Amino acid sequence: MGEFDQLYREVILDHYKNPRGHGAIENADAHAEGQNPLCGDEVSIYVSFGDDGDTIDDVKFEGRGCAISQAATSMLTEMVKGRKATEIAELPKEELLEEIGIPLTPVRLKCAILGLGVLKVALHRAKGTPLPEEWSSLASELEFDADD
């Protein structure tokens, strides 16, 4: 089926079944958890910075939920590693969505950007990077838990 291939295309299934950057980082420099109460997707993200205190040296995630939310977070970890926290704080969600590359309904869009939202909240807490408007409204919708 054509649409099948589109939505659950091989790369999505691959990231879902073999998530990259899966796990936790002990003594992470930045950490946040988030969940989508609508469907129970959960994501925790851990970040450690390089010596400059800005470059994302390592990023890992733990979570459970639908294939879209988990695969998207896995892809996100590959996408942001080695880039600057200040840059990722401004990363438009379209960049991740392009990478995911499948048509998403509004409901599934929330699944897809859960990880990115959690990452931005983690960076915001650790580095004070700004949370753009759309993420602050998302923050209330996605119930980001306090780190401490």
Place this chain on the structure above:
Amino acid sequence: MPAVTTTAHARTAGTIEVVAVTAKAKLDAQKIRADFPFLEERFNGKQFAYLDSAVTSQKPRQMLDAMRAFYEHSYGNVHRGVYQLSERATAAFEGAREKVRGFVNAPSHREIVFTRQATEAINLVAYAWGLNNLGPGDLVVVTELEHHSNFVPWQYIAKRTGAGFRMVPLNDNGELELDALDPFAHEGNVKVVATNLVSNALGTINPVDRIAQWAHEHGAIMVCDAAQAAPHIPLDVQALGCDFLAFSAHKMCGPSGVGVLWGKAEILEAMEPFNLGGHMIRKVRFEETTWGELPHKFEAGTSPIAEAVGLAAAIDYLNAIGLDAIAAHEHELTAYALEQLSELGGVTLYGPPPERRAGIISFNVGDIHPHDVAQVLDMDGVAIRAGHHCCQPLMAKLGVAATNRASFYLYSIPEEVDRLVEGVKRAKQLFA
């Protein structure tokens, strides 16, 4: 699929009548499907397999035509004008009330209040009765099986009034543990017991008559959420023995925007109003306003008039087919679907055995998230619900974030169950 004789009939009818009743109860789903315009839609060349009637039902042409005819020929506001159109509208609206009275076998049409939906009906009772009758030392008892609409209003009003809040637990079959009721009576004055007649999440049919009896023995009122029962099983408020009963038109072939609260007249009369404004008054003075008679006291503002007419047409439609026949048809499909799904392996089924449930099946497929299962099914035009079904306390009990739910109605057919099963197979392959 196997022919099934419903045990309910076997139990109530004598041995000789069983055959006759069963034969009469058979409905012709293919013929019924011609009444539902949504089935003319095509998705990838196929009809939709709409297996989410528990959330809202599709609409028959007869109901749609009745609403259109009302708007075209008899529309005006009700209880207002001296002119013809208003009188026609009033007659249609009050005729709908009488139709609903008969549908639930209420003693009087004065006990039928039109609301926006079951949720508003329950809120009406929780606020208008609860705020004046609950306080510290009192208890409100709900069940672990409640839809949020019969849970959250009671939790909130209990908190506001200082009353305690308790929950009847479920057993592993997804049925209420009624033994848990008695201890509540030692913990406070039980003032309200609220439960659904049919669970929207598991399909469990609850023994409301026994619960109502217990409630009355302990001086409590019994509030029955019949939103999931009204489309499927005959309602009789006098046999159920409850004090209030709520349901929505949109789940039973009627339009959205109208629901019903039935309440015992003596309790409704003693209650304060809920919404205030036009129509619900007797006399308005600067110093004081007095309330109108039942049921108008609870119907402030312009009512969902055409929607009530639509509900009456839906009741006619369901009655012509027969709720017994509808229940028997759904029972067959449910038994068939349960059998097919359990044969797949790796599918967790929740809820009671088919003979004690309505046409609702909650399930999980291995550890595949329900949204993924539902999405794969949607690719083939099969619509099921995936989520917590507005039953988060129940999901917590089951230890899951969400389930898949397939639900059947009078227009559902075995071929749609087959498409469901095929889709579940495909999801298993895809995410293996």
